[in-house]
Amino acid sequence: MRNIVKKIFYRETNIALLFLAPSLVGFALFYLLPFVAGFYYSLMDSPIQGSFVGLANYRELLQSDSFRLAAQNTGLFTVMGVPLVMAISLALALMLNRALPLRNWLRATYVMPLVVPVASIVLVWQLLFDRSGAVNALWTLWGGESADWMNSPWARVVVLLVYLWKTIGYNMILFLAGLQNIPKDYYEAAALDGAGPFRQLWSITLVYLTPTTFFVAIMSIISSFKVFRETYLIAGDYPHESIYFLQHYMNNMFQALDYQKLTSASFLMAVAIILVVVILFRFERKFHGSVS
Amino acid sequence: MKESLKTGARFSVLLILALIMLFPLVFTVSNSFMTEAEIRFNYSMEKKDTGYVNLKWIPDWVSLEQYKVLLFDRMQFLIMFWNSLLLVVPIVVGQVVVATMASFGLSQFQFRGRETLFFLYIITMLMPFQVTLVPNYLAMDWLGLLDSRAAIILPGIFSAFGVFLLRQFMIGIPRSYVEAAKIDGAGYVTIFVHIIVPMSRPGIAALVILMFVDYWNMVEQPLIFLHDAFKQPLSIYLSRINEGELGLAFAAAVLYMLPMVFVFLYAENDLIEGIQLSGVKG
Numbered sequence: 207m208r209n210i211v212k213k214i215f216y217r218e219t220n221i222a223l224l225f226l227a228p229s230l231v232g233f234a235l236f237y238l239l240p241f242v243a244g245f246y247y248s249l250m251d252s253p254i255q256g257s258f259v260g261l262a263n264y265r266e267l268l269q270s271d272s273f274r275l276a277a278q279n280t281g282l283f284t285v286m287g288v289p290l291v292m293a294i295s296l297a298l299a300l301m302l303n304r305a306l307p308l309r310n311w312l313r314a315t316y317v318m319p320l321v322v323p324v325a326s327i328v329l330v331w332q333l334l335f336d337r338s339g340a341v342n343a344l345w346t347l348w349g350g351e352s353a354d355w356m357n358s359p360w361a362r363v364v365v366l367l368v369y370l371w372k373t374i375g376y377n378m379i380l381f382l383a384g385l386q387n388i389p390k391d392y393y394e395a396a397a398l399d400g401a402g403p404f405r406q407l408w409s410i411t412l413v414y415l416t417p418t419t420f421f422v423a424i425m426s427i428i429s430s431f432k433v434f435r436e437t438y439l440i441a442g443d444y445p446h447e448s449i450y451f452l453q454h455y456m457n458n459m460f461q462a463l464d465y466q467k468l469t470s471a472s473f474l475m476a477v478a479i480i481l482v483v484v485i486l487f488r489f490e491r492k493f494h495g496s497v498s
Numbered sequence: 499m500k501e502s503l504k505t506g507a508r509f510s511v512l513l514i515l516a517l518i519m520l521f522p523l524v525f526t527v528s529n530s531f532m533t534e535a536e537i538r539f540n541y542s543m544e545k546k547d548t549g550y551v552n553l554k555w556i557p558d559w560v561s562l563e564q565y566k567v568l569l570f571d572r573m574q575f576l577i578m579f580w581n582s583l584l585l586v587v588p589i590v591v592g593q594v595v596v597a598t599m600a601s602f603g604l605s606q607f608q609f610r611g612r613e614t615l616f617f618l619y620i621i622t623m624l625m626p627f628q629v630t631l632v633p634n635y636l637a638m639d640w641l642g643l644l645d646s647r648a649a650i651i652l653p654g655i656f657s658a659f660g661v662f663l664l665r666q667f668m669i670g671i672p673r674s675y676v677e678a679a680k681i682d683g684a685g686y687v688t689i690f691v692h693i694i695v696p697m698s699r700p701g702i703a704a705l706v707i708l709m710f711v712d713y714w715n716m717v718e719q720p721l722i723f724l725h726d727a728f729k730q731p732l733s734i735y736l737s738r739i740n741e742g743e744l745g746l747a748f749a750a751a752v753l754y755m756l757p758m759v760f761v762f763l764y765a766e767n768d769l770i771e772g773i774q775l776s777g778v779k780g
Contacts, residue, residue, distance in 0.1 A: 218607045218608060218609060219607070219609035219610070221603075221607060221686050222603040222604070222606075222607035222609050222612075223603065223609075224603075225599045225600065225602050225603035225686075225690070226599070226600045226603035226604065226615075228595075228596050228599060228600070229596045229597065229599065229600035229656065229661060230600070232596065232652070232655060232656030233619070233622070233656050233658065235637075235656075236634065236637070236652060236653040236656050237622045237625075237630060237653070237656065237657075237658070238618070238622070239633075239637075240630045240633030240634050240636075240637055241622075241625075241629075241630055241633065243633040243636070243637075244629075244630060244632060244633040247632060247633065253632065253636060298512070298515070301508050301511065301512060302512065304505075304508075305505075306505065306508065306509055306512070307509060308509075308513075311516075312512050312513070312516050313770065314766055314770070315516040315519050315520055316515075316516065316519055317762075317766075317769070317770065318519055318520060318523060318762075319519055319522075320707075320708070320711055320762075321707075321711055321755060321758040321759055321761075321762045322522055322523050322526075322755060323714075323715060323733075323736065323751055323754050323755045323758070324715045324717070324733065324736075324737070325733065325736035325737050325739070325747075325750075325751055325754065326522055326523075326526045326747075326748075326751035326754075326755070327522055328737065329526070329747055329748070329751065330521070330522040330525060330526070333541060333551055333553060336551070338550045338551055339550065339551055340550065340551055340552075340553045342550055343550035343551070343552075346550075371518070371519065375519065376773065379770055379773050379774060380773060380774065382774070383773075383774030383775070421666065421776070424620065424623075424624070427624060428623065428624055431624075431626045432626075434626070435715070435717055435718070438717070438718075439717065439737045452626075452628070453626050453627075453628045456628035456629070456631065457628060457718075460628075460631060460632070460722070465632050468628075468631065468632055469632050469633075472628060472629035472630070472631070472632075475625075475626070475629055476621075476625060476629055479621065479624050479625065480621055483617075483620060483621055483624065487617075
């Protein structure tokens with residue numbers, strides 16, 4: 207009897223599940239079930255004692271101009287911002303991956319934006335980009351016309367800059383580690399075969415960096431959503447239309463108690479995110495699989 | 499010769515960029531030593547039509563006035579600082595315990611559905627707060643937790659980020675360590691406490707710092723789940739101080755980031771190593 211109990215207890219799956227249990231319970235209770243419930247509510251006409259209306263909420267949502275604007279802005283920002291931040295971080299990591307004076311200091315400095323409070327970023331942001339801010343002071347000095355940066359299509363660029371500033375350091379650290387893991391003799395062998403620097407970058411560096419790149423992409427997508435926090439603090443519920451993101455939309459629907467639009471919008475956003483992750487996974491498997 | 503020129507160019511680019519990275523930090527610290535009057539004079543946004551703000555680096559008079567007002571004249575600041583700690587410390591401690599255990603299960607054992615489970619964690623981690631807002635709100639309402647700290651702490655403890663980061667880290671620990679300990683007769687709890695946790699130290703340190711920073715800065719959760727003004731954390735206070743009390747904003751920001759900077763300086767190497775090791779293996 208004892209032996210059987212022992213056997214069952216020591217089965218790998220069960221042990222793993224025991225260690226996973228606290229996380230799984232909380233995760234299910236606070237994330238998975240709410241998510242499923244959210245989908246259910248998105249098919250009803252009211253969260254309390256509503257009746258089933260099928261996809262009516264989705265139809266209404268897709269016809270709403272403000273939802274379409276928000277979805278477009280969010281998609282555009284992520285699609286443009288993530289590759290850009292990844293390219294810059296990789297370039298920096300390549301530059302930093304050799305002997306340089308102050309190398310460790312530089313590396314630590316790039317990570318510093320992680321600990322700068324959101325509120326001081328917002329404060330400095332305001333002093334720089336307000337209509338009477340420092341950027342305009344410089345800009346007019348050079349003969350430019352004073353602009354209201356945050357209330358023009360330029361707002362998108364400003365948000366992008368803040369996103370880059372916050373994300374580059376973390377990504378660069380990741381790439382740096384990935385670079386240091388590529389054996390030096392691969393490059394030597396390639397050089398002997400007559401491969402130039404670009405060829406080496408393309409067929410050695412990028413290929414062997416695939417797992418890192420995957421990780422960096424995931425982290426960059428998360429931060430591309432998080433830049434909403436700063437945007438919200440600086441420009442409030444209704445910023446300029448070029449930086450009106452899905453999170454703004456959902457926040458406003460919550461304030462307006464329009465739970466139907468909110469739940470269906472969040473479900474659609476979730477589906478989009480899942481699609482992106484599946485595609486990333488496929489890429490990773492394909493490239494990484496071809497190496498190992 | 500050509501090589502050193504290249505190095506010089508590379509170094510200059512990196513240095514300029516580093517200075518840009520540091521700009522908000524240095525600027526905030528130096529301005530925290532100005533008097534309220536000086537800050538109002540330089541940065542007041544009411545001058546909209548007459549001129550531009552004048553970014554000042556060095557105070558006319560070095561003064562501790564802002565700090566004195568915040569720390570001694572207003573209880574509000576210290577109360578909110580304390581409120582922030584009451585939210586963030588339980589989240590970070592809870593998350594580290596829960597996520598370390600879960601990552602051990604996800605990285606050192608083989609079982610069916612392991613990859614699918616990990617995929618679920620990744621997906622959830624990517625969802626912005628707003629996506630699960632309504633059901634979460636209803637669940638909290640149902641559990642009677644609205645307007646209590648638990649409504650923020652509990653979802654924080656179980657957020658997926660820790661599992662993701664530490665799983666990435668622990669998958670790099672060779673299974674032979676666990677096998678060897680098993681042959682020596684060690685139970686799984688012993689293996690976990692005496693082998694896995696010490697070996698994951700940089701990963702755990704990175705998680706502590708990243709979680710601490712993220713929740714120390716949270717804005718959306720308290721706005722929605724904590725209506726009681728006396729429970730609001732400092733991040734909310736700071737996001738409003740910019741409007742009315744510009745003269746105190748810099749010192750408030752400095753005091754606010756002190757805990758983060760201390761944690762950062764104390765564990766900088768662990769943080770960098772932890773981030774690095776988590777990103778190497780697929």
